[in-house]
Amino acid sequence: MLKVNENFMKLPPSYLFVDIANKVDQFSKQHPEVEIIRMGIGDVTRPLPKAVVTAMQKAAEEMGNMETFRGYGPEAGYEFLRSAIAENDYQKRGVAIDKDEIFVSDGAKSDTGSIGDIFDVDNVVAVCDPVYPVYVDTNVMAGRAGEYREGAGWSKIVYMPCSRENGFLPRIPNERADIIYLCFPNNPSGVGIGRKELQKWVDYALRNQSILLYDAAYEAFITDEDMPHSIFEIEGAEKCAIEFRSFSKTAGFTGTRCAFTVIPKELIFNGVSLNKLWGRRQSTKMNGVSYVVQRGAEAVYSEEGKREVRENIEYYLNNAKIIKEGLQKAGFEAYGGVNSPYVWMKAPNGLSSWEFFDLLLEKTGVVGTPGSGFGISGEGFFRLTAFNTRENTEKAIERITQSFQA
């Protein structure tokens, strides 16, 4: 009889956001008069920049003409986009990344979720706790996580707690880790990492011949001068790191889908080039991203595109400021929200994350994400996102202030 991949059976039955949606649905049915304000899921609300839309319209026209129609494109992305990325995101910032080191894809979720394909199942994985769940769940699927122990997590995964005590920055683990996932600015805590701190990770990886999987999906939100926009700004990183970037939060592409992964050619382990391995994996399992979407992504780097993107990011950062300052004024502990669209708050009065979720929904109609959904160390915390409209953000904070202020 057919055998299924038993690793999938180890996964918890439903995804965090499904549980939240079910709870909100139930609440709405019981209280149809309450206007719900969603500040839970990390999805954008501002429309695509005009420069992107115009470029996509033009590309769609080309696809409708015999002379300019295009079929399958290069699996790793069209040269026009790979060059625009290399030039604007790296070379202009003094980082020597070449277009051949860039792999265009449909999302950082797919890439961070699939990168494990090129690594052996026996590697030890380290993740921050709390963490973007994709890193953990995909390693469970691959058989790299061991067994789940209630209250202690997966037996073979090394957890690096990120708490108030360490400023939500992970400490170098005592045990050996081969594959280390880092995400800065961080989801869910909203904190960024400085150059000096990141250098420690690069040095650790070089010493141990480990790989850093650096998720920079929120790079565009960095406002702090001391924070690197890319791990490749750090000396030696080209020998020990892979970087993931996305147009999702940067330019409103969550529904349009485009991202890229940077794998330097210097990444050689045991004589094997990771750039070549990933190229082989991608060309076997995917046929690239649509031409229309790649033209849209290219337009993000046009003068008009850059200006529009900046406006959108500033809009969200202003929301984050409203949330963080509003919460702090109301007496809550709140973190992040300066280099990130996420504000990480402490649930008051020793409430658990889910208890606070229920209370907040009941009292204010505001939906956030329970921190415990991101890992054991997320318990007692709660994530609010800045992706709603300014009006709704202000309304939400006003309701929270009125309901909770002493």
Ligand code: PLP
């Ligand atoms: N990485 C992190 C840390 C995220 O929070 C998200 C989305 O919320 C993603 C990756 C997914 O990005 P994409 O839309 O490019 O798949």
